[in-house]
Amino acid sequence: MAKKQFSRADRISEQMQRELADIIRTELKDPRVGWVTITGVDVTRDYSHAKVFYTLMTSSDLDTTQHALERAAGFLRSEVARRIKLFTVPQLHFVYDHSIERGVHMTQLINQVAQDDAASRVDDDNTDAPAQD
Numbered sequence: 001m002a003k004k005q006f007s008r009a010d011r012i013s014e015q016m017q018r019e020l021a022d023i024i025r026t027e028l029k030d031p032r033v034g035w036v037t038i039t040g041v042d043v044t045r046d047y048s049h050a051k052v053f054y055t056l057m058t059s060s061d062l063d064t065t066q067h068a069l070e071r072a073a074g075f076l077r078s079e080v081a082r083r084i085k086l087f088t089v090p091q092l093h094f095v096y097d098h099s100i101e102r103g104v105h106m107t108q109l110i111n112q113v114a115q116d117d118a119a120s121r122v123d124d125d126n127t128d129a130p131a132q133d
Contacts, residue, residue, distance in 0.1 A: 032068035050090035053097040
């Protein structure tokens with residue numbers, strides 16, 4: 001079995017994801033940033049930019065959270081620089097990750113189809129039964 005190769009950018013992305021999650025959880029004091037979960041980080045090949053994907057675990061206002069994260073980007077970048085030794089620490093760009101919402105929506109649709117199908121089978125079974133006098 002061949003070893004799976006990870007590029008340096010992949011390793012940096014994973015480390016940045018862990019560090020950013022920890023920094024946001026323990027050191028970021030902005031109350032506008034509620035329960036943010038970092039779902040992924042994509043670093044460009046030249047390590048100059050990083051897209052930081054996040055979701056909200058509460059019903060916080062998305063625009064307010066986005067603005068707060070953008071305002072905190074400099075602080076977060078400097079904290080990452082202290083924790084990870086890189087020649088260039090990427091500029092952080094925050095992107096809301098809709099994948100969890102889409103997943104929940106798809107699950108709801110699948111459950112609805114399954115319920116409709118089960119109800120249809122019950123109706124078919126009731127109409128196929130011979131009438132008893």
